[in-house]
Amino acid sequence: MEKTKEDVVASVPDPLRKDLEWYIANQEELSARYNGKVLLIVDQMLIGAFASMDEAYTAALKSYVPGTFTLQPCSPDSDSYTLTLYNPAYSSIA
Secondary structure, eight states: OOOOHHHHHHTSOHHHHHHHHHHHHHHHHHHHHHTTSEEEEETTEEEEEESSHHHHHHHHHTTOOTTSOEEEEOOSSGGGGSOOOOOGGGOOOO
16 A cells, blocks of 8 residues: 555654655655755755765754754655655664
């Protein structure tokens, strides 16, 4: 069964949920301009667009603490927000 936008948003940790909702609401415009890039989003604002996840993560860590920013692959497809990405702020060591 395919996940709906609502399913995806509900599964996101609360601190990042608003960023995901903002991305989905603006996805058409963002993907027209930044398709294929990784977006750095903080507090529902686009901070930057990067060529790779590594580049975006490195840039984000210069100004933000993990768990306070979103790194969002940008594309016009729903696959861009149904990916599961690792975030050290929301993981635990067993």
